[in-house]
Amino acid sequence: LYLEGFLYSIERILDIKFEDEFDRKRYEEIYNYLDLKPNFQSPFSSEYTYKLIELKNYENLKPIRGQFQIDKNYIQEYKNQINIYLKENNLNKKLKRIYYFTYYKFFSIFDYMKIFGAISNSFLSLNDKAILLEGDINGIQKFIYNITNVEGFVKRLRGRSFFLSILPEIISKSILNSINYPIFNTIYVGGGKFQLLFNIKFLDKVIAKLNEINKIILEDFSGLIGLTFAYVEIKLDDFKNYKQKSMELFQKLEREKYRKFYKILNNVSLKIKSNDICPSCRIETKYYDDEFCNWCKRFEELGEKLLKGSFLVFSNNRGIGLENVGYIDILENYPIDEDFYILNILSETLLDHGFKFINFVQEIKSFSELVEDEGYKKLAYLKIDVNKLGFKFSQVDSFFEVSRLSRFIDLFFSMYLKFIFEKYKDYIYVVYSGGDDLFLVGRWDKIIELAIEINKEFKQWTKNDLSISASINLFDYNYPFKFAAEITSKNLDIAKEEGKEVFILNKFISFEELENVYNDVKEKAEEYKNKISRSLIYRVYIMLKRKYLFFPMFYYQIHRNISDSSIREDFKSKIINKENMEIKKSSEIFLELLLMKTREVKQ
Incomplete structure (x- = not known):
């Protein structure tokens, strides 16, 4: 039944009748069909579409508002491209922009073929049962x-992340290999999680x-990381109520996180190699x-x-990995007879292999080198989620949507941002960027600019239906990385819990406010030079702590120390709201950033 439906859908695609409405529609983003913000009318609510074009650069990744102009040449090109794509093997690259069925436009053929294959492979009859399993590291x-x-x-750090x-992905491949299942039975993988579908007889x-893998992880990493998993039984009829099964699986997995090693603790043997502790991780012995x-x-x-x-390269015995689970290696030359991905290249000559994008800046700099050309020698740690x-995910109705949405979010963080990072390559270090979050370290001013740009790009990517929160924290370049990362993560958690957009300089602010303040700082830093002393800026900053005495002290200081009346009024407008004569909420951030920006580089 499913196979017949699939073949029928392929016939529909290849036998396009361009007189009907089919030819006038394009791949519309899944976000147009998800009610992600109840009672919220997005300013980007009109249709977003993709032109049928290959993924050759990051501009091709962006959805475009409105419909494309249709003519006979474009229709013929569309039909020719489909026939070419179906002859080539790299389905992920070629078919993710072609949709399945006119009335389900958000399913690409790639997603449909992948999920259809997983379902067909997991049900041996109409009355059979399958297992939907989710693992979380x-x-x-x-x-x-x-x-x-x-x-x-x-x-x-780079190798670690x-x-x-x-x-x-190593673990999901190992599990599927153990039951002789193909890779497309992985519904999704990323962000430390994976979801698999297989027949119940292999449970x-x-x-x-899974217990064997968890035991190996516990013994190799001393319990710092662990694998939890949960599963639900699924019948074909359950696909009509996918939300309920998805929620059941989510709740089971949350419970398992509180007892991740309980099934294997009796069989674990932690081997102590010596009494010397590794000076790098301070956990393992050496x-x-x-x-x-x-x-x-x-x-x-x-x-x-x-x-x-x-x-x-994915291997059973070479490179870095876990014994009896799997290994990976990075090679410069073309691997022969091995399972591999091409890194960061959309190759036309290696179409029979997949591609994977990883975000990092090619040249490794020390943290001290990142700040050597800046007067205020602080590193900014940026986390975005x-x-x-x-x-x-709980709002989606099917495997198709889960596969599509998870891959599309990961595509932004793992591939699209790579091209944005390239502009900042001399100033940042990418700890990781993929799944649904990122972690960067870099020069403080460039990190702020980058955070603002990422937010704008993400809004366009998701048509304003999804949002991000950011934590920006400043530290000396030689401050312990471990503590700086933990503080940054903690502040991001606080921002997300309180529904705030940005945590910076111990305050919460929106991305719009941050952009306005930072633009003011960049503009005024040079304008105020030699006209407003840094000592005065600092005194005004201290005065803000003394709320009741602020106004008389502030007016006294600026009239005494700023002779240029236009500069004086301009500076005052950055601190005090003219409409209600109250102190601006962003004034402290403005003054702190201004002090940082006006500090000169010591030769």
Whole structure:
């Protein structure tokens, strides 16, 4: 039944009758069909579409508002492209922009073929049952942060974060291989999670494999990270009520997170190699003559390879990975007879292999080098996360939407932002960017500019239906990375819990306010030069703490110390709202950033 439906849909696509409405429609974004903000009318509520064009650069990734002008040449091009795409193997690249059925426009053919294959492979009859299983690797961020500023730690940090980002895929591949299932039975993978669909007869074997993997993870990483999983049984009729099954699975997984190792603790043996603690992670032990523990050495080697390699190889025994689970390696030359992804290249000559985008700046700089050309030598730590994404997923009605939405969000963070980061490559370090969040370190002023730009791009990417929160925290370049990362994460959690957009300088502010304030600072820093002393700016900043005495002290200071009346009035307008004569909420941030911006570089 499903196979017949699938073949029928392919016939429809290849036998296009351009007189009807089909030819006038384009791939419309899933967000146009999701009620993501109840009672909210988005200013971007009209149709957004994609032109049928290959993914050659980041501009092609953006949805465009409105319909395309249709003519006979474009219709013929559309038909020719479909026939070409179906002859090529890289379906992810070629078919994600062609939709399935006129009345379900948000399903690309790629998504439909992938999910249809998973469903067909999991149900052997109409009355059969399948298992929808979700795995979650807990503690990933804490594990990444658990590194000291020992020389060379930037390479180890890069390798550490990359390996953890790939680990869910290593595990999902291992599970599917254990039951001889193809990769398309992975509904989604990313953000530390994976979701698999398989026939119920393999359940016991999969659970045994998951417990084996969790035991290996516990023994290798001393409990810093762990694998939890939950599953629900699904019949074909359950696809009509996918939301209910999705919520049931979510609730089960949340309960499992509180007891991630309980099934395997009796069979674990933690081996102590020596009494020497690794100076890099301060968790694992190392041999006396070694500089670091085995894992830190592997992470540093991986971080070095990422600078030069073009191919991500999945292997059973080479590179870095977990024994009896899977390994990855980064190669410079074309791998022969191996499962691999092409990294950061949309290749036309390697169409039979997948592609994967990873975000990092090619040249490794030390944190001190990132701030050497700036007067105010502070690093900014930036964390950004999508708000209420779990709620968004709970609103979708099918596997198709889950696959599409998860991949589309990941595409923004893992691929699209790569081209944005390129403009800031001399000033930032990408700890990670993928799934639904990112973590950057860089020069304070460039990080602020980048955060503002990312918010604008994300709004356009999602038509304002999804939002992000950001945490920007300033530290000395030699401040312990672990503590800086933990503080930044904690402040992001607070911002998200309170429904705020940006945490910066111990205050909450909207992205719009931050952009306005920062633009004022950039404009006025040079204008105020030699006309307003930095000591006066600092005194005004201190006065803001003394609310009741502020106004008389403020007016006295600016009239005494600013001789140019136009400059004086302009400065006053940045601090006091002319309409109600109250202190502006953004005044403290303006003054702090102004002090930072006007500090000169010491030769």
